[in-house]
Amino acid sequence: MNTWSTGRWPVTLAGLSGVLLLATLPTSASGGLPLFATNIGRGQVYQGTEWSLAVAPIAVIALSLVLVRWWPYLIVAGGLAAGWVLVAPDVTGYLVRLCLTTVPQATILVGVLGCAQSLLRRGAPGLGAATAGLALGARLFGSTIGGLLAVYYQPGSGYLAAMHAMVVVGLAGAGAALWTLRRGDPAADGPADREPAPAARWQRWRLPLAGTLAVALAVPLSQLDTSDVAALMGVDAFTLQRHPYAQVAMIGAVTLVVATGLAALGGLWSLGGALTAAVAQVAVAVPLSLATGALAFAGPARWLGALAGLVLGVLAVLSRWRVAMAGSLAVAAATSVFIAYAATTGSPERIAEQHRVVPGLLMMVLVVAAGTAVAGAAAPPLNRTGAIPAALGPLAAVIATGGTQTLQATYLETDGGTSSNSHLTTSGLLLLVAGAAVAGLGVAHYLTERWAQRQRAEQIRQEAATAERDRLARPIHDGVLQVLAMVQRQGAEAGASGTQLAALAGLAGEQEAALRKLLAGGGTLVPPARGSGGTDLRAALTGLAAPGIEVAAPAQEVPLAEVKARELVAAVRAALDNVRRHAGDGARVWILLEDEGDGVRVTVRDDGTGFAPGRLDEAQRHGRLGVAQSMRGRITDLKGTMSIESSPGQGTEVEFWVPRGI
Numbered sequence: 001m002n003t004w005s006t007g008r009w010p011v012t013l014a015g016l017s018g019v020l021l022l023a024t025l026p027t028s029a030s031g032g033l034p035l036f037a038t039n040i041g042r043g044q045v046y047q048g049t050e051w052s053l054a055v056a057p058i059a060v061i062a063l064s065l066v067l068v069r070w071w072p073y074l075i076v077a078g079g080l081a082a083g084w085v086l087v088a089p090d091v092t093g094y095l096v097r098l099c100l101t102t103v104p105q106a107t108i109l110v111g112v113l114g115c116a117q118s119l120l121r122r123g124a125p126g127l128g129a130a131t132a133g134l135a136l137g138a139r140l141f142g143s144t145i146g147g148l149l150a151v152y153y154q155p156g157s158g159y160l161a162a163m164h165a166m167v168v169v170g171l172a173g174a175g176a177a178l179w180t181l182r183r184g185d186p187a188a189d190g191p192a193d194r195e196p197a198p199a200a201r202w203q204r205w206r207l208p209l210a211g212t213l214a215v216a217l218a219v220p221l222s223q224l225d226t227s228d229v230a231a232l233m234g235v236d237a238f239t240l241q242r243h244p245y246a247q248v249a250m251i252g253a254v255t256l257v258v259a260t261g262l263a264a265l266g267g268l269w270s271l272g273g274a275l276t277a278a279v280a281q282v283a284v285a286v287p288l289s290l291a292t293g294a295l296a297f298a299g300p301a302r303w304l305g306a307l308a309g310l311v312l313g314v315l316a317v318l319s320r321w322r323v324a325m326a327g328s329l330a331v332a333a334a335t336s337v338f339i340a341y342a343a344t345t346g347s348p349e350r351i352a353e354q355h356r357v358v359p360g361l362l363m364m365v366l367v368v369a370a371g372t373a374v375a376g377a378a379a380p381p382l383n384r385t386g387a388i389p390a391a392l393g394p395l396a397a398v399i400a401t402g403g404t405q406t407l408q409a410t411y412l413e414t415d416g417g418t419s420s421n422s423h424l425t426t427s428g429l430l431l432l433v434a435g436a437a438v439a440g441l442g443v444a445h446y447l448t449e450r451w452a453q454r455q456r457a458e459q460i461r462q463e464a465a466t467a468e469r470d471r472l473a474r475p476i477h478d479g480v481l482q483v484l485a486m487v488q489r490q491g492a493e494a495g496a497s498g499t500q501l502a503a504l505a506g507l508a509g510e511q512e513a514a515l516r517k518l519l520a521g522g523g524t525l526v527p528p529a530r531g532s533g534g535t536d537l538r539a540a541l542t543g544l545a546a547p548g549i550e551v552a553a554p555a556q557e558v559p560l561a562e563v564k565a566r567e568l569v570a571a572v573r574a575a576l577d578n579v580r581r582h583a584g585d586g587a588r589v590w591i592l593l594e595d596e597g598d599g600v601r602v603t604v605r606d607d608g609t610g611f612a613p614g615r616l617d618e619a620q621r622h623g624r625l626g627v628a629q630s631m632r633g634r635i636t637d638l639k640g641t642m643s644i645e646s647s648p649g650q651g652t653e654v655e656f657w658v659p660r661g662i
Helices: 008-023 050-066 068-087 094-121 125-142 147-153 158-178 199-216 218-222 226-233 237-242 244-265 268-294 301-318 322-343 349-353 357-377 388-411 420-478 480-492 498-519 537-542 562-582 615-621 626-637
Strands: 549-552 589-595 599-606 641-646 652-659
Touching (some): 008 068, 050 094, 068 094, 068 158, 125 268, 125 301, 268 322, 301 322, 322 420, 537 562, 537 589, 562 599
Antiparallel strands (some): 589 599, 641 652
């Protein structure tokens, strides 16, 4: 059972509440964060407190990525900030407005993606993928139901009232779930497979570092004017003044390259997931804008279409075939785009200008569904490395921003103007690329999981083989090897009588029969404890008493499970054999049995020659496994403990402790 399986539904409630809050915040159709690189005019120099307003969102995003295990608090804090934006729409100053919009959106976004990572690790891949998809889908939905005008310039509109209600419901749901997760959520933090330090520390910090540096690109890029870009690219500044969109495309190309490199800093899975989500965001921007324009005067059709696409995308990633479903939706959305381009003879803007409801609605449903499904299907492969919040959040947003800016170069007409709708086919091609990318990511994830399963199976097989080898080694050591050692000792004695030789032959015959039975799949080479019946440990150990061996035991019976009693007696026999072979002539042995209630303790002490530290390790390296297998191995299998104390000339003390529970 997955260790994070408990608390799944509070996590889901908090994630859905965060998605609802995301939908209330104004955003662009591309679905990326409203970064400074695209929202501030080129060459604008920050002055006074404007610098703090520019750096504040970057600091908040960095803090959110570092504190992703506290994602429920991030959602609640972002929701409160979002509520402030809605109740104070007349805040003056563009930078202040932008800061108050970016901060809650980034905080809630990281919180929702942290929730998705938590659900995946709690054994709910469908819910986790759906939550990650909704993080993008909610922003696509929000871009169709009012945008900035409804929030800031129409305080009495129905859109604003609906957003107020969504904020209240979202905060209520997030607050209710926060109580269960008030101590944080370790399931959402860091890589799933902990690595040894210092690799674990680097793995923990490189993703927040990559996401923060990517977002920080906005500040220096927003300071570039036309002459700076011209000098950077080695072109004439007058040319850029004639073609301002070429300047935007150049800055976008720089953003794209640097952000992609930073995504690679987070690892290959981070790079693949961020690129896949970013391509999907870039691909849906123009079709969604076109569909929104076509449904501008169609009443509730606009938000109903976006909602239908959102539901369709979520249903796709909830299934176990989410990768195939996401790819299919991307192909379907691309097909609708190509049909719209062909049906309008290369002028798809007519759909928006003439307010064609049916094609606009169909396009909106499919592109929203494709964007949601692709982002959701890209999440599970990132779960192991803990890259979901950084890769699908800031990294994908910055790459999408750079890609959207770069593509503006493809929209240039011969007269120097732009017509993004006439190049709708670019979006169609990118939708196909997004479908192929998520399919490749899914195949790579599948192959990696299969390889990991084979590795785990091989490890289990090796552990089972080792356990079986140890199981066979103990009875062979205690039976066959002991008899052979006895044959060697007594057979070497001059004048061995015929009776002694006959006894040795009888022992050898018994061990041969027992060994054949063991190899056939059952039995043991160790004779049962005399008089113990497998239950009275006191009787079994008392039977070991002999000249030179004294046994001290309680007056009453010491009951123990039959298997445990047999194995413990065998370990004591192995200790006595070591005394006979290594303690020297005339060594005496004392066996002490203690009944401790929850377990039994047996101490075997001799007054022999003892041995130096390191002798046991040397014996094990040379294949002498009396202590390692016959003694320590048996006690370990019984969940007990064993200790050995010895020094040269001071004898040896071996102590066994075995729990009584079965």
